[in-house]
Amino acid sequence: MKIISIESSCDETSVAITEGRRVLSNIVATQIPEHKIYGGVVPEIASRRHAEAISAVCQEALCEAGVTLEDIDAVAVTFAPGLIGALLVGVNFAKGLALSLDVPLIPVHHLRSHIAANYVDNEELKPPFLCLTVSGGNSIITEVTDYTKFKTLGGTRDDAAGECFDKTARALGLDYPGGVYLDKVATEPDFKKYPLPLPHTDGEYDFSFSGLKTSVINLIHNSKQKGIEIDIPVLSATIRKRVCDILVDKTVKAAQNKGYKTVALAGGVSANSELRRRMSEECEKHGIKLYYPPLKYCGDNAAMVGVQAYYEYLSGNIGDVSLNAVATLPIDYNCQD
Numbered sequence: 001m002k003i004i005s006i007e008s009s010c011d012e013t014s015v016a017i018t019e020g021r022r023v024l025s026n027i028v029a030t031q032i033p034e035h036k037i038y039g040g041v042v043p044e045i046a047s048r049r050h051a052e053a054i055s056a057v058c059q060e061a062l063c064e065a066g067v068t069l070e071d072i073d074a075v076a077v078t079f080a081p082g083l084i085g086a087l088l089v090g091v092n093f094a095k096g097l098a099l100s101l102d103v104p105l106i107p108v109h110h111l112r113s114h115i116a117a118n119y120v121d122n123e124e125l126k127p128p129f130l131c132l133t134v135s136g137g138n139s140i141i142t143e144v145t146d147y148t149k150f151k152t153l154g155g156t157r158d159d160a161a162g163e164c165f166d167k168t169a170r171a172l173g174l175d176y177p178g179g180v181y182l183d184k185v186a187t188e189p190d191f192k193k194y195p196l197p198l199p200h201t202d203g204e205y206d207f208s209f210s211g212l213k214t215s216v217i218n219l220i221h222n223s224k225q226k227g228i229e230i231d232i233p234v235l236s237a238t239i240r241k242r243v244c245d246i247l248v249d250k251t252v253k254a255a256q257n258k259g260y261k262t263v264a265l266a267g268g269v270s271a272n273s274e275l276r277r278r279m280s281e282e283c284e285k286h287g288i289k290l291y292y293p294p295l296k297y298c299g300d301n302a303a304m305v306g307v308q309a310y311y312e313y314l315s316g317n318i319g320d321v322s323l324n325a326v327a328t329l330p331i332d333y334n335c336q337d
Contacts, residue, residue, distance in 0.1 A: 001073045001313070004061070004097070005306035006054070008090030009082025009110050010136075011041045012299065013053040017065035017072075018306030021119045025064035026296075026303035029053045036176040040166070047085035054093050061302070069101060076106040076309030078113060079319075080326035081137075087325035095321055106309040107319040110300075111138060111331045112150070114266040116308035117293035117301075125291050130260040132251040133331075134275070135267035136162035136179070139207045139247070141254050142331055144264075147311035150332040153254050154205025161243050162269045164209035168216040168239050172232050183272050186237035193231070194219065194238045199246070205254050207246060212239075240274045248278045255288055265292040268299050 002024070007014040016026040031049050035041050062068060077094035079087060098105035115131050127144045130153075139162075140155040159167075162179055169178025174185065197215050199208040216239055223230050255263050263283055269275060270292050283290040297304055 001310065002067060002071055003074045003076050003106070003306045003309050003313075004058070004072045005076040005108070005302040005309055006058075006090045006094050007078045007113070007300055007302040007305050008050045008054065008086050009078045010086060010300055011035055011046045011049075012301065013050045013057050014300065014302035015054070015058045015061040016302035016306045017061055017067060018303060018310065020310050021123065021307050023120055023303045023306070024067070025061045026301055027057050027061045027064065028301050029057050032177065039170055039176055041083070043083045043085055046083060047089055050086055050089035054089060058093075072101055072103060074098075074104045074106055074309070074313060075101065076108050076305055076312075078110050078305055079107040079323060080109055080329040082110055082325075082327065084325055084327045087327070091323060091325045095323060099321060104313065105319040105323060106312050106317065107323055108305050108309050108312055109329065109331055109333070111140070111267075112148075113304040113308045115142070115144060115264065116311070117266060117297040117304035118264045118291050119307050120297055120303065121294055122291050125262070125264065128260070129262035129264055129291075130251070130255050130258065131264040131266055132247060132279075133266040134161045134247060134269035136160060136166060138267065139209070140331065141205050141251055143258065143260075147308075148315040148317065152330065152332055153258070154203050154207065154250065156207045156209065157201055157203070158208055158210035159213055161207065161209055161247060162267070164213045164243055165239070165269065167213050169236070171217045171220045172230065172236065174232075174236075179269065179272070182236045182240060183274065185233050186240050186274070187233040189238040189241040190234050191238060194235050196238055196242045198242070205250050207250065209243065209246075212242060240272070244272070244275045244278050247275060248282050251279070252282045252286060252288070256286060261287065262289045262291070265290070271295050271298040
């Protein structure tokens with residue numbers, strides 16, 4: 001079954017052709033150079049660029065896969081969550097494509113797709129398992145009980161881990177996207193030099209990164225006012241370690257308490273080198289098998305959408321022309337609602 005999938009939830013226009021877990025093509029048109037000017041994604045610009053790029057990206061994906069539209073058996077699209085204007089471009093394009101080809105339309109949740117990125121190169125990975133999904137907008141611990149059945153154990157109460165990385169990196173004057181460059185320049189952490197707080201949450205598996213972000217920004221501003229030079233590599237490493245400590249500790253604790261011997265990482269922040277290293281060490285220490293996606297599938301891409309779409313299709317999750325984009329939607333939503 002060949003699926004053409006479309007991803008446009010933020011600032012990447014992506015189209016892929018997949019067969020089950022096999023990726024035939026995966027084209028991504030990034031908008032990073034344009035949004036870099038503003039230090040973050042401008043929703044109106046993102047929507048416009050999606051509209052301009054999507055047809056060409058679709059054609060390139062077909063050419064790379066060596067197929068034509070006549071070979072396509074279904075159309076999949078990210079419909080939630082994300083920037084509403086950006087999502088609408090992909091959803092409307094997908095609806096028109098499915099209608100013209102007279103093939104099923106498969107709506108796919110963005111976070112489910114990120115989890116499915118783990119399936120591409122890990123044929124042995126099957127539910128049930130526990131997954132930590134971390135990105136610029138989300139930080140959640142989820143029980144993946146089946147390919148289309150999820151239970152959220154905990155999530156962020158305020159800022160996501162990726163936002164904390166991005167905003168503190170911006171305050172440090174690092175290039176956009178901040179989280180990537182913070183990870184690159186980080187050396188060794190020093191909590192004596194930079195005593196960053198350890199945020200507390202009432203929920204056992206919940207996260208909070210807003211206070212940590214504010215503390216770092218205040219530290220930077222106070223240092224500048226006093227004429228004290230910030231050691232950017234060391235502060236970057238200290239921020240990174242604090243965030244990763246929180247993510248790793250809560251995920252491993254959840255796995256142990258819930259009896260999971262398999263854990264996966266997903267989302268853009270799953271590319272972070274410290275998070276991968278720390279999670280690998282802790283999982284090995286506790287006899288837990290760890291999976292994470294190849295770096296090229298950590299960010300937003302349509303290949304992961306197509307892989308998850310295959311399982312959504314098998315479960316009967318089929319959309320129609322009434323499908324609409326949704327800005328916010330929990331990962332464990334009922335497909336029949």
